[in-house]
Amino acid sequence: MAKKIDDELVKNVLRSHIKQLGFTGKESYGSYEEFSAELDARIEARKIADEATAKDFGLPTRSQIIEVRRNNRRIARKKQIWINTVAVAMSAVLIFSLIGIILYFNIRGDDDEVFNIPEDNLIMTVIDYDTLQEQGFFVPNISSLDNVIIRRADDRVSGTTKLFVIMGDFDGSRMTMRIIFHEIFEPSDMSYFQSGSLIDVGEYTVRVSNTQYNDEYIYRMLFIQDTKTYYIEFTTQNRGEYLLLLNTLFSVTIENKPNPPDGDTVKTEIKIDELPTTTLNFDGLDDMTARRVDHRETENTIMFIIEGYFGDSHMTMRMIVDSEYIPSDASYFGGGNMLQVNDRFVRANITQNGDNYIHRFIFLEDMKWCYVELVSLDSNEYLPFLYDIFQQ
Amino acid sequence: MFPIVIQMIMDKDKSKNLMSRIREGDKEAHRKFYDIYRDNIFKALYFMTQSFYIANEILYRVFEKILYGNFDILDNLNRFVWKMTKDSVSEYAGDYRKTLTQHKEKEAAATIDISEQGKAFDEVMWRLGQKDREIILMHMLFDYTFQEIADDIGFSVSKVEKRYYKAIKMFKEKL
Numbered sequence: 001m002a003k004k005i006d007d008e009l010v011k012n013v014l015r016s017h018i019k020q021l022g023f024t025g026k027e028s029y030g031s032y033e034e035f036s037a038e039l040d041a042r043i044e045a046r047k048i049a050d051e052a053t054a055k056d057f058g059l060p061t062r063s064q065i066i067e068v069r070r071n072n073r074r075i076a077r078k079k080q081i082w083i084n085t086v087a088v089a090m091s092a093v094l095i096f097s098l099i100g101i102i103l104y105f106n107i108r109g110d111d112d113e114v115f116n117i118p119e120d121n122l123i124m125t126v127i128d129y130d131t132l133q134e135q136g137f138f139v140p141n142i143s144s145l146d147n148v149i150i151r152r153a154d155d156r157v158s159g160t161t162k163l164f165v166i167m168g169d170f171d172g173s174r175m176t177m178r179i180i181f182h183e184i185f186e187p188s189d190m191s192y193f194q195s196g197s198l199i200d201v202g203e204y205t206v207r208v209s210n211t212q213y214n215d216e217y218i219y220r221m222l223f224i225q226d227t228k229t230y231y232i233e234f235t236t237q238n239r240g241e242y243l244l245l246l247n248t249l250f251s252v253t254i255e256n257k258p259n260p261p262d263g264d265t266v267k268t269e270i271k272i273d274e275l276p277t278t279t280l281n282f283d284g285l286d287d288m289t290a291r292r293v294d295h296r297e298t299e300n301t302i303m304f305i306i307e308g309y310f311g312d313s314h315m316t317m318r319m320i321v322d323s324e325y326i327p328s329d330a331s332y333f334g335g336g337n338m339l340q341v342n343d344r345f346v347r348a349n350i351t352q353n354g355d356n357y358i359h360r361f362i363f364l365e366d367m368k369w370c371y372v373e374l375v376s377l378d379s380n381e382y383l384p385f386l387y388d389i390f391q392q
Numbered sequence: 393m394f395p396i397v398i399q400m401i402m403d404k405d406k407s408k409n410l411m412s413r414i415r416e417g418d419k420e421a422h423r424k425f426y427d428i429y430r431d432n433i434f435k436a437l438y439f440m441t442q443s444f445y446i447a448n449e450i451l452y453r454v455f456e457k458i459l460y461g462n463f464d465i466l467d468n469l470n471r472f473v474w475k476m477t478k479d480s481v482s483e484y485a486g487d488y489r490k491t492l493t494q495h496k497e498k499e500a501a502a503t504i505d506i507s508e509q510g511k512a513f514d515e516v517m518w519r520l521g522q523k524d525r526e527i528i529l530m531h532m533l534f535d536y537t538f539q540e541i542a543d544d545i546g547f548s549v550s551k552v553e554k555r556y557y558k559a560i561k562m563f564k565e566k567l
Contacts, residue, residue, distance in 0.1 A: 010563040017510045032426050
């Protein structure tokens with residue numbers, strides 16, 4: 001910051017300075033009239049000189065040039081006004097569009113809230129099975145569920161879409177079924193089914209996906225019936241339970257062997273001949289046992305779970321006798337690599353859990369999906385393992 | 393704050409009014425403009441050209457530009473006049489070089505009567521650099537604020553203030 005000094009004295013000197021000046025021999029400037037007359041004379045003289053010069057050289061005069069410039073400036077100004085007007089109009093359209101979009105999504109937001117209705121606002125009643133049937137529902141055998149209540153949330157949905165939410169317990173597991181009155185309607189939960197599988201349950205085909213959350217499994221099932229979309233979420237601690245639920249709901253019997261706890265697993269020494277593969281080599285694996293859990297999926301799908309040790313690493317292989325089947329674990333391979341082991345292609349993914357490395361592979365063997373989990377302390381163990389089972 | 397804003401709007405209107413009347417050929421408005429600005433324009437020209445004769449020559453050009461020219465008028469009339477004055481000096485510079493000898497003769501013929509204090513003032517002015525001289529003229533003759541000067545010549549405000557007060561100190565030592 002500059003130090004301020006009083007400048008009044010300097011200003012005074014400057015003010016009085018000029019009053020003492022004369023020029024061209026005069027003591028004072030002369031009057032305004034004299035100045036004005038001189039100014040007019042000079043302007044006139046210059047004009048004449050300009051015109052003479054312009055005439056000599058065939059150029060436009062100064063006043064003509066000024067006129068042209070003035071016109072140009074006028075045109076430019078008009079152009080600018082047009083540009084400004086258009087810009088303002090476009091800005092207005094943009095602003096109104098934005099407001100429209102915001103309002104539209106605000107209104108839409110109310111519709112979407114149907115899936116998150118606070119429980120206080122719901123009509124919760126014990127299910128009236130007959131009424132549901134009269135209203136044209138495809139009625140799964142809901143009466144088999146304990147404490148079933150219906151949260152009738154139809155008024156909360158716009159247009160042709162209505163929604164029923166049915167909740168109940170099934171042998172200690174929780175079930176929520178949403179019935180959506182609109183065939184085209186796709187629940188946002190559809191993304192769960194990209195890695196799921198199709199299961200035939202009697203005459204119905206149900207799309208199933210599952211995820212694990214701590215010690216609970218969440219099964220999501222979706223099917224369409226009578227232009228209604230049925231979406232079921234089933235939270236259970238028993239992996240096989242969902243098939244029992246489907247059996248009960250659809251009043252059919254799918255041969256099912258729910259996944260037993262380890263203690264109850266029928267573990268047998270592996271008999272290579274019984275395995276539905278002829279090309280894989282299991283000789284190098286120690287203490288191999290096979291947990292044959294066939295008929296776990298659909299009538300067409302048989303699954304073998306093969307367990308064994310490879311050195312100190314533990315291997316679990318699921319072999320699924322259905323090339324159409326997409327294992328739900330496929331999602332692991334979104335970020336995996338494609339390995340080539342001689343003429344075979346193996347999709348591989350590795351994750352670390354504590355000191356352990358979990359190697360996951362998926363490959364197609366004799367038109368069967370093989371899914372391998374190898375839990376190892378060695379991050380490179382998977383290569384010798386692959387060489388071994390492929391007999392490379 | 394409010395009265396200041398009102399005053400600014402009124403000043404702006406006054407400036408616009410005066411210029412509009414001048415452009416319409418109102419002789420009274422011409423006279424008023426002459427009374428207000430003639431002294432200050434001449435002083436500015438003198439200190440920029442260091443010549444009474446040339447200042448007088450350019451003075452007519454400045455008036456011609458302002459009164460009859462086809463320029464957009466700025467909101468602030470003081471700033472408009474300063475810009476026209478400075479432009480006129482630049483335009484005249486070329487002619488001046490060509491006819492330097494002639495001007496010198498005419499300059500010598502002009503009888504100048506300056507007081508001792510005026511001479512001392514001039515002496516300091518000629519010692520200042522061109523930018524410093526402009527800062528003094530803009531602030532003292534055309535009521536530019538330091539912020540406006542800074543915006544106009546591309547210095548920072550603190551730099552403008554520093555240079556201004558340094559010049560004032562030189563003046564005070566000499567006067």
